[in-house]
Amino acid sequence: MLDGINPGQYIPADSLIHRMDPRAKLIVTVISVLAVILASSLSALLVVLIWSVLVARMSGIKAVFYWRSLKPLWVLLLFSFFFRACFTPGKPFIDTGFLMISYEGIISAGWLVWKLALLVLTSAVVTFTTTPLQLTAALEQMLMPLARIGLPVREMSMMVNLALRFIPTLFQETRLLFMAQWSRGAAFTRGRITDRLKGLVPFIVPLLTNVYQRADELALGMETRCYRVGAVRSRMKPLQFKPLDVVAVLSSNLVLVFVLVQRLG
Amino acid sequence: MNSIERGFSLEIKDVWYRYPGADDEVIKGVSTTVGQGELIALTGAGRAGKSTLARLMAGVLLPFSGQILVNGLDNTDEENREKTRPHVGIVFQNPDNQLVAARVEEDVAFGPENLNLPSCEVQRRVDEAIEEVGINHLRERPPHLLSGGERQLLAITGSIAMRPSCLILDEPTAMLDPLNQHNILKVLERLARKGTTIIIITSAWNELIQFDRLWICRDGKLIFDDTPSKQPGNLKTIRGLGTNTGGTAELAFALQEQGVDLPPEAVTMNEMVKYLCRALR
Amino acid sequence: MEMTALKDIKLNIFPGEFLVVAGSTGSGKSTLVQHFNGLLLPTNGRVKVLGKDTTDKKHRNELWRLVGMFFQFPECQFFNATVYDDIAFGLRNLNLDEKTIARRIREALAIMGLPDEVKFAHPGKLSDGTRRLAAMAGTLAPRPKILVLDEPGAGLGPKDKKIVFDRLQCLQKSSGVTIILVTHDMEDAAAYAERVALLKGGQLLRVDKARHILADTGVLREAGLRPPYAVELADRLRQEGIHLPSMPLTVADAAKLLGSLLKQKAGD
Ligand SMILES: Nc1ncnc2c1ncn2[C@@H]1O[C@H](COP(=O)(O)OP(=O)(O)OP(=O)(O)O)[C@@H](O)[C@H]1O
Ligand SMILES: Nc1ncnc2c1ncn2[C@@H]1O[C@H](COP(=O)(O)OP(=O)(O)OP(=O)(O)O)[C@@H](O)[C@H]1O
Ligand SMILES: [Mg+2]
Numbered sequence: 001m002l003d004g005i006n007p008g009q010y011i012p013a014d015s016l017i018h019r020m021d022p023r024a025k026l027i028v029t030v031i032s033v034l035a036v037i038l039a040s041s042l043s044a045l046l047v048v049l050i051w052s053v054l055v056a057r058m059s060g061i062k063a064v065f066y067w068r069s070l071k072p073l074w075v076l077l078l079f080s081f082f083f084r085a086c087f088t089p090g091k092p093f094i095d096t097g098f099l100m101i102s103y104e105g106i107i108s109a110g111w112l113v114w115k116l117a118l119l120v121l122t123s124a125v126v127t128f129t130t131t132p133l134q135l136t137a138a139l140e141q142m143l144m145p146l147a148r149i150g151l152p153v154r155e156m157s158m159m160v161n162l163a164l165r166f167i168p169t170l171f172q173e174t175r176l177l178f179m180a181q182w183s184r185g186a187a188f189t190r191g192r193i194t195d196r197l198k199g200l201v202p203f204i205v206p207l208l209t210n211v212y213q214r215a216d217e218l219a220l221g222m223e224t225r226c227y228r229v230g231a232v233r234s235r236m237k238p239l240q241f242k243p244l245d246v247v248a249v250l251s252s253n254l255v256l257v258f259v260l261v262q263r264l265g
Numbered sequence: 266m267n268s269i270e271r272g273f274s275l276e277i278k279d280v281w282y283r284y285p286g287a288d289d290e291v292i293k294g295v296s297t298t299v300g301q302g303e304l305i306a307l308t309g310a311g312r313a314g315k316s317t318l319a320r321l322m323a324g325v326l327l328p329f330s331g332q333i334l335v336n337g338l339d340n341t342d343e344e345n346r347e348k349t350r351p352h353v354g355i356v357f358q359n360p361d362n363q364l365v366a367a368r369v370e371e372d373v374a375f376g377p378e379n380l381n382l383p384s385c386e387v388q389r390r391v392d393e394a395i396e397e398v399g400i401n402h403l404r405e406r407p408p409h410l411l412s413g414g415e416r417q418l419l420a421i422t423g424s425i426a427m428r429p430s431c432l433i434l435d436e437p438t439a440m441l442d443p444l445n446q447h448n449i450l451k452v453l454e455r456l457a458r459k460g461t462t463i464i465i466i467t468s469a470w471n472e473l474i475q476f477d478r479l480w481i482c483r484d485g486k487l488i489f490d491d492t493p494s495k496q497p498g499n500l501k502t503i504r505g506l507g508t509n510t511g512g513t514a515e516l517a518f519a520l521q522e523q524g525v526d527l528p529p530e531a532v533t534m535n536e537m538v539k540y541l542c543r544a545l546r
Numbered sequence: 547m548e549m550t551a552l553k554d555i556k557l558n559i560f561p562g563e564f565l566v567v568a569g570s571t572g573s574g575k576s577t578l579v580q581h582f583n584g585l586l587l588p589t590n591g592r593v594k595v596l597g598k599d600t601t602d603k604k605h606r607n608e609l610w611r612l613v614g615m616f617f618q619f620p621e622c623q624f625f626n627a628t629v630y631d632d633i634a635f636g637l638r639n640l641n642l643d644e645k646t647i648a649r650r651i652r653e654a655l656a657i658m659g660l661p662d663e664v665k666f667a668h669p670g671k672l673s674d675g676t677r678r679l680a681a682m683a684g685t686l687a688p689r690p691k692i693l694v695l696d697e698p699g700a701g702l703g704p705k706d707k708k709i710v711f712d713r714l715q716c717l718q719k720s721s722g723v724t725i726i727l728v729t730h731d732m733e734d735a736a737a738y739a740e741r742v743a744l745l746k747g748g749q750l751l752r753v754d755k756a757r758h759i760l761a762d763t764g765v766l767r768e769a770g771l772r773p774p775y776a777v778e779l780a781d782r783l784r785q786e787g788i789h790l791p792s793m794p795l796t797v798a799d800a801a802k803l804l805g806s807l808l809k810q811k812a813g814d
């Protein structure tokens with residue numbers, strides 16, 4: 001039951017993707033996302049698919065995890081499918097009079113869901129193989145030029161890091177509270193759906209106060225470890241573009257070019 | 266590492282503390298001084314104020330009267346605190362509040378990185394600390410999915426990697442198995458010998474009376490500050506204060522109650538075995 | 547991350563017994579005991595509590611009434627503004643009336659040796675030891691048949707620890723409550739356990755009567771634990787050629803044995 005709560009976080013493994021520079025990972029992700037969105041022909045989508053699957057395979061993470069990251073989005077995917085299918089005009093496929101689903105609708109809906117799934121997969125590769133600290137380090141360095149025009153890049157990136165850092169804490173807090181309440185017979189963890197809904201309020205309120213308290217304690221904990229907002233920090237592993245990163249960025253660019261050529265051609 | 270050359274000092278001058286909103290003082294006039302490389306155990310019954318005193322010494326809480334001087338600098342001053350913070354490290358009783366990163370290794374690096382040390386130095390300290398505490402097998406794991414004891418080990422590793430001049434640990438080994446407990450104690454002893462001041466809060470150690478300096482806290486005051494085995498009477502006093510004096514001392518006291526005359530020097534098991542061999546052969 | 551925390555464990559726990567689950571750091575103790583109230587379900591094999599499988603949905607939903615769980619980090623166990631409300635949470639789920647609830651809370655706090663005012667306190671403002679004791683009161687108050695306690699003694703002074711363990715033993719002896727206690731301190735096991743289960747690396751190393759396991763320094767060391775003081779002493783004496791008439795488990799036992807030996811010797 002608790003396994004269902006998967007924060008979609010970093011999964012350790014020794015793979016090429018894990019070893020990539022986080023900046024390169026961000027660039028590749030942006031380009032891949034563009035390619036997915038812009039893909040308009042069957043061959044383009046196929047190429048994008050092969051690319052994404054290839055990257056996912058190279059990440060050294062079991063397919064189950066990617067599958068799980070998709071699972072919570074089923075509702076969204078189904079909803080988008082029906083919405084698109086029902087509201088795209090065209091040649092009727094099913095026509096109940098009240099509701100009409102067209103051939104075009106089905107194809108376009110399938111297209112949409114396919115793209116959404118690919119987007120989720122692409123972003124999952126990044127979050128699974130990159131820790132929040134690495135990610136924000138990359139963001140910070142890439143945005144550093146903007147510091148010259150007066151943007152507080154360092155503070156912004158630590159804020160993002162804290163937000164990301166807090167995701168596992170939030171999940172852990174939820175998990176612990178769930179465990180504590182389960183062990184003492186909380187209504188929402190069992191029984192009829194109405195009971196569960198009623199028990200939800202006594203769950204959410206303490207969750208929020210606990211999380212708030214945790215944030216406070218964590219801030220104190222970071223302070224005792226000499227963290228100061230806005231101060232310059234060094235890095236154990238300085239970011240470094242390696243040949244691998246160049247190859248990855250170039251390959252993703254190739255994919256994007258192919259997609260664009262297909263679209264224009 | 267300027268402070269080490271000059272020698273570290275922590276002075277507590279008549280400190281009182283009351284939590285905001287509470288009626289009573291928790292710390293009621295504590296005064297003492299701590300020098301470089303001392304290894305101190307702080308013990309006392311529940312609610313005596315041990316954790317509060319630790320937080321005060323580390324500058325996490327500020328005394329509401331009295332002074333705490335770190336290397337001569339008054340802790341109540343915000344600017345001084347920035348300067349002294351890297352010198353005084355603290356490990357809280359609940360490790361969860363101090364774990365920050367998504368990987369064990371990254372977490373250990375967090376402190377040294379905040380000190381803005383060069384990358385190779387950060388790497389060296391992280392490797393050394395992980396090696397010493399013996400959590401190499403956990404390096405790649407996410408901290409929030411470790412067992413209770415493993416998280417406690419990680420919190421200790423993170424504080425050691427910062428190499429403070431003084432390290433305060435609040436019940437650092439409460440959830441560790443005896444081997445890890447022993448190992449951590451040895452690591453801390455080594456650090457002390459190299460010049461780091463170590464203050465350990467603990468209520469359950471059998472090794473307590475083997476420390477050079479023992480503080481016993483009761484009702485917000487330090488009522489004992491001495492070497493436990495220095496004077497024959499000390500052990501009895503310590504025991505009377507509800508402190509765990511370890512198996513040997515317990516056995517010695519129980520035998521004395523039965524009217525067996527024991528020499529007072531038996532503190533370790535070795536000494537006890539030696540004595541019994543002599544008496545029973 | 548996927549990993550196997552427990553492997554191939556076969557363990558029978560008898561009604562009304564005092565069982566100690568021991569093992570080194572990360573050996574899987576917490577993971578094991580969280581199977582006992584259905585919080586975790588085995589990926590393989592089965593866990594039966596009072597005869598019924600924990601995967602049985604109906605049984606699992608009722609398990610909390612039977613099994614009281616005290617977590618290793620009780621600070622995470624609180625989710626109300628006062629200790630009173632927190633202990634009352636479990637009691638209200640039992641549909642007790644407020645008067646009974648108030649009485650039970652008073653009793654539970656008294657059992658843990660806490661002053662009654664603690665119930666008005668905010669859990670976050672208690673000292674760590676007090677919070678632990680208050681959390682334990684919350685576990686006891688619903689009067690479960692089976693009590694699972696994950697390192698309840700950690701961070702408690704000798705006095706508080708003795709109170710807690712004595713009261714637990716009293717519950718077991720007088721009301722027939724089954725007690726499952728997780729610890730790595732063999733002194734506690736020597737003083738209270740009837741049986742001991744040793745875990746190592748997620749596997750059950752051995753489970754047996756306490757006096758068999760505690761006297762076996764080899765198997766304890768293999769599990770990464772330290773034998774009780776008295777056993778270690780007897781062992782050292784045996785190496786020196788002095789054999790005690792029986793194996794003492796606690797310091798009190800040892801004092802009794804050695805006391806009479808020493809007096810006998812002095813009398814000769
Ligand atoms: N955040 C807080 N707000 C208000 N009162 C507090 C707070 N923290 C602790 N206290 C109170 O201060 C007193 C001393 O607490 P402290 O945590 O220092 O004790 P301790 O000696 O560490 O005890 P233990 O061995 O149980 O950890 C207790 O009575 C406690 O209720
Ligand atoms: N939620 C989790 N997800 C993944 N691994 C976990 C999780 N909880 C624990 N583990 C791992 O499983 C192993 C057993 O953990 P467990 O918490 O049961 O140990 P334990 O015997 O209770 O140790 P301790 O004495 O330190 O509390 C450990 O190696 C731990 O890192
Ligand atoms: Mg404390």
Ligand SMILES: [Mg+2]
Pocket residue numbers: 412413414575576577618696
């Ligand atoms: Mg545990």
